[in-house]
Amino acid sequence: MSMRDARLLCLAWLLAGVPAAQAQTYGLGRPATEAAIATWDIDVDAQGHGLPPGRGSVRQGAALFAARCAACHGPQGEGKPADRLVGGQGSLSSATPVKTIGSFWPYATTLFDFIRRAMPYNAPQSLQPDEVYALSAWLLWRNGIVPEDTVLDADSLPAVRMPNRDGFVGDPRPDVPPARGAEKGGDVGR
Numbered sequence: 001m002s003m004r005d006a007r008l009l010c011l012a013w014l015l016a017g018v019p020a021a022q023a024q025t026y027g028l029g030r031p032a033t034e035a036a037i038a039t040w041d042i043d044v045d046a047q048g049h050g051l052p053p054g055r056g057s058v059r060q061g062a063a064l065f066a067a068r069c070a071a072c073h074g075p076q077g078e079g080k081p082a083d084r085l086v087g088g089q090g091s092l093s094s095a096t097p098v099k100t101i102g103s104f105w106p107y108a109t110t111l112f113d114f115i116r117r118a119m120p121y122n123a124p125q126s127l128q129p130d131e132v133y134a135l136s137a138w139l140l141w142r143n144g145i146v147p148e149d150t151v152l153d154a155d156s157l158p159a160v161r162m163p164n165r166d167g168f169v170g171d172p173r174p175d176v177p178p179a180r181g182a183e184k185g186g187d188v189g190r
């Protein structure tokens with residue numbers, strides 16, 4: 001057998017072995033159920049796809065923030081010990097930019113996604129959708145972005161326009177695909 005034939009035989013043997021290896025099981029784990037997958041499938045994109053039913057007001061958010069968030073973010077969201085969540089608008093192009101959810105983040109929907117996914121830091125994913133809508137409403141109000149009588153839900157939250165909405169540009173390199181959720185005009189969808 002020539003060297004080339006030997007190599008081809010080897011390759012054929014390897015390829016034939018792949019399905020057999022995949023079919024092997026080790027008696028560990030179990031197939032993921034629809035219900036189990038649903039608990040992980042919580043992402044909300046820039047346009048608000050994935051927002052759950054529910055609603056929450058600025059007033060409800062104030063009480064929740066005091067109880068669940070103020071210890072780390074300050075009573076008014078001013079920060080310390082953890083991130084400052086309020087203020088900084090107009091500072092981004094200065095020598096001392098203050099990046100907060102209000103001054104920097106381009107989409108209000110990201111606020112919902114982040115709070116639901118990661119906060120409170122010591123008990124992530126313990127909040128109900130109504131509570132996350134209310135906390136988002138309070139934080140947006142504290143940042144001067146929505147009025148005090150605001151009630152947020154899956155329709156009204158994506159309609160909130162953030163001050164730094166146009167502060168991001170798409171990556172113009174031809175080999176970089178557009179960001180997921182990107183809109184027309186080369187805008188990033190994050």
Ligand code: HEC
Pocket residue numbers: 065068069070071072073082083084085099100101111114115119120121122135
């Ligand atoms: C135990 C302390 C703690 C508590 C309580 C807490 N957070 Fe946080 N929070 C943090 C830390 C730490 C970060 C930074 C996390 C990171 O960057 O990964 C953060 C980040 C954030 C951010 C992102 C800020 C940014 O500019 O990137 C938001 C929004 C936020 N928290 C909201 C909340 C809300 C709403 C609550 C109450 C439900 C809450 N947090 C409760 C510690 C806390």
